[in-house]
Amino acid sequence: MPEEPALIHGAPSALSRGQLVVFPERERYLEVARELADEGYDMCVDVTAVDYLLAIERPLPAGVPVERFEVVVNLLSTAKRRRIRLRVPVPESDPTLPSLFELWPGCEAMEREVYDMFGIVFPGHPDLTRILMPDDWEGHPLRKDYPVGRIPVQFKEAPATR
Numbered sequence: 001m002p003e004e005p006a007l008i009h010g011a012p013s014a015l016s017r018g019q020l021v022v023f024p025e026r027e028r029y030l031e032v033a034r035e036l037a038d039e040g041y042d043m044c045v046d047v048t049a050v051d052y053l054l055a056i057e058r059p060l061p062a063g064v065p066v067e068r069f070e071v072v073v074n075l076l077s078t079a080k081r082r083r084i085r086l087r088v089p090v091p092e093s094d095p096t097l098p099s100l101f102e103l104w105p106g107c108e109a110m111e112r113e114v115y116d117m118f119g120i121v122f123p124g125h126p127d128l129t130r131i132l133m134p135d136d137w138e139g140h141p142l143r144k145d146y147p148v149g150r151i152p153v154q155f156k157e158a159p160a161t162r
Contacts, residue, residue: 008020008022008032009022009024009031009032009035009036010024010028010032011023011024011025011028011032012061012062012063012064013061014061016085019083019084019085020083020084020085021084021085021086021087022084022085022086022087023060023061023064023086023087023088023089024086024088025065025088025089026088026089026090026091026097029086029088029097029098030098030100032086033073033075033086033100033103034103036075036084036086037103037104039077040077040079040080041075041076041077041082041084042076042077042078042079043075043076043077043078043104043106044073044074044075044076044100044103044104044106044107044110045074045075045076045083046072046073046074046110047071047072047073047074047100047107047110047111047113047114048071048072048110048113048114049069049070049071049072049090049114049117049118049120049142050069050070050072051068051069051118051142051143051144052067052068052069052070053068053143053144053145054144056068064089065089066089067089067090067091067092068090068091068092069089069090069091069092069095069118069120070087070088070089070090071086071087071088071090071097071114071120072085072086072087072088073085073086073088073100073107074086090120095118095119095120095121096120096121096122096123097120097121097122098122098123098124099111099122099123099124099125099128100122101122101124101125101126102124108125108126108127109131111125111128112125112127112128112129112130112131113131113132115128115130115131116130116131116132116133116140117132117133117140117141117142118140118142118143119139119140119143
C-alpha cells in the first residue's frame with residue numbers, strides 16, 4: 001500500500017490487483033457511497049465482511065484505523081464498465097454500519113448475511129433478521145472466535161438398509 005494514498009471523496013485509496021479500493025471512515029461511509037452512486041456506480045454487487053481477529057496487523061494506507069472487522073462493498077458502474085471496492089473498518093466494540101438499502105435496494109439480503117454471520121448491525125435496514133441460521137441461533141458463525149463444533153445430522157424415519 002502506498003505511504004500517502006490518493007483521496008477519493010476524502011477517503012484514502014489504494015490499488016489492489018488492479019482494482020481501486022477506497023477506505024472511508026465509518027462516519028463518512030454513507031456519504032462516500034452516495035457520492036459514488038451519483039458518479040454512476042449503479043449496482044452494489046456484493047456486501048460482505050472480514051474478521052481480522054487473527055491478522056490484526058495488516059497493510060493499510062496511512063490514516064486508516066486498524067479494526068477487527070471490515071465491511072467490504074463491491075460497486076459496479078455498468079455505463080462506465082468500472083468496479084470499485086469499499087473497505088470500511090468496523091470496531092468490535094460497536095459493530096454497526098449504516099445500511100446501503102436506500103441507495104441500492106438489492107443489497108438487502110447481503111447485509112442480512114453479514115449480520116447473521118458476523119453480527120454487524122446495519123441501522124436503517126428494512127428487515128435485519130437472520131437469513132441463513134435459525135432465528136434462535138446463538139452467535140455468529142464466521143467470527144474467528146466462534147467455537148468450532150459439529151451439529152449431528154438427524155435422519156428421521158430413514159430406513160437403515162444396506
